[in-house]
Amino acid sequence: MARLYEHQGKELFRRMGIPVPRGGVAQSQVEAAKIAQDIGFPVAIKAQVLVGRRGKAGGIRFAATTEEVRMATCALLGEAIHGIPVEAVLVEQRLAIQREAYLAVTADPSRRQPVVLISLQGGMEIEETAAQDPAQVFQAPINIRQGLSDHVARNIIRRTPGATSADILFLAPVLCNLYRTYRTYDCKLVEINPLALTPEGPVATDARVDIDDDAIWRHPELGLSMTEETGRPPTSLEIIAGTIDQGDHRGTAHFVQLDPDGSLTRELNKIPIAFDCVGTGASLTTMDELVPLGYYPVNFADTSGNPSASKMYRITKVILSQPHVQGYLFLSCISSQQLDNTARGIVAALKELFPATGGKPNIPMLFAFRGAFDQEAIQVFHHHGIAESPWVTLLGRDVDEREAALAFRVLHQRWRGETGRTR
């Protein structure tokens, strides 16, 4: 799913009629001071990072003067919140909050329908509230055909523990608009935590909006890249890889860089390798086998669901464009995927990337084809002469993940011994 930054979520809320504090996004002290002066003091300065419990980690500051705004912004922009560097802050009105509530709409897979979650016992500590007294978080499934009308919203709030007449009156429009946001933008989750109850009415002081990955293409107005959610801004290669699935739903090409600059691999004293699997389970299992052998996959990739050869061709080019890799391992789970097509895509990429040798690589590469058309897949490599490369190992359905990892080590050690290369 694609998780929006708080300021992006609040922009959607504003469009959909949910009150949000006045404010703006800043990437420097000067910008932050200007915004604060425009909206008036006091203000809240909030780190824009895609992690939870930001406030407890010091990611939210308050300021009553321009100088305080500058200092708080300077401090936040140099910080990392739960390991994620802060590249922008949201400067917005600090509100006089009387009470806090929690509102959310999400999908309930067991009911196969949207569900509203609401609590009037504070928003910020909703996890603790739910754990200690689950009855305080009221849940109501929504009939997706009927939607959420005002009278149904009022009825939901009326049944919420602690609700007053004023709550029913003021919160029902917010709940209806939150549900409209959920449906309009194909969300998996929309959440206001907390919803501040102020003398002027309810105001969303935070916004969590997760959009269904498969629906991003329906919302070009949001300007989202089709990358995997990692909790950090996507890398350039992840953005490039994200375009592969755009408009082509034949299989998937998931790609996440685990160590984009190679620093973690160096720190762990491991050997960096590029990696692709058919199936996430096989991917994780194979990673588990590789790491104790001294290798570190610098990326996760899952090319499953029977992707076209052209999709494999593109993702292979992306995977092998990662610098500092010393090898490549591809492995399929025992799948029904037509693996000869998978192989054609990989071979087409290798022939393009290594034209001088007709596709024979200059680093060790292991391909384990297991599943439908696996023999044909191996034949494709033979047919194009790549199987004859000294640095290519081809395996079939008779190996497991551990055996594949061990075979890769044998190949890599031979490559290192014969070429004297370490990169």
Add this chain to the structure above:
Amino acid sequence: MTLAFEVLSGGTITIDTTQCPTCESKACAKVCAEQSPGPVLVIGDDGRPRLKPTITEVKRGICTECLGCLLDCEVRGKHVVRFHVPLPGLEAFIASEEAAGRTPVYRRVQ
């Protein structure tokens, strides 16, 4: 003479058919015939490949982009099939990485 058609991914397959009448293997059509949902490329009376479905059907995905025509023509045919599919940003990324001294393995001396 050129046969060019767009495919679902946004790519374009281009075949320079000038030499095709003298190609004995007709590898492109043979490999295409093995693919589901059936051949996209067939050999016409002039010995050159042509599309069996309409160009619109091909663009909508009847060509599964198996790349068989590209690869088999290279090995058994006249090496006249080209496939271009956009991968926006990759060249610029590689250029910036190389400028920073981080060259991908396939651009290093082999």
